[in-house]
Amino acid sequence: MIYVQTAKWIDDVRNERGSDVIIMLVGNKTDLSDKRKVTTEEGERLAKDLSVMFIETSAKAGYNVKSLFRRIATELLNKENPAPRHDDLIEIKLHDVSKDTDFHQRSCWC
16 A cells, blocks of 8 residues: 555656656664564665655664765766767867968968
8 A cells, every 4th residue: 555655656756847846755663673674675665766866864863864875875976967878979170280281371370
């Protein structure tokens, strides 16, 4: 049931905000391992199926909390400054005019 609700919530967010929104599935309370309802593997699989990031944390113990925010910040930076696509690059070849005697005879260095 929780998986269906999570998938619906993520679909609602993407429909409202667009597909480029950053979503992270967070498994909290890892300090209460004896009360765990979802395994790490299940969380990772669900995150992969939903195309979202996944991390487990414990706010009480401070486990992975900074890492959570670092990953979100990194993802935000990657969305703002995407790596250049190779089809956007233009090759420029420079000619060394210091060795071109013909150029020096025709040019004024004023």
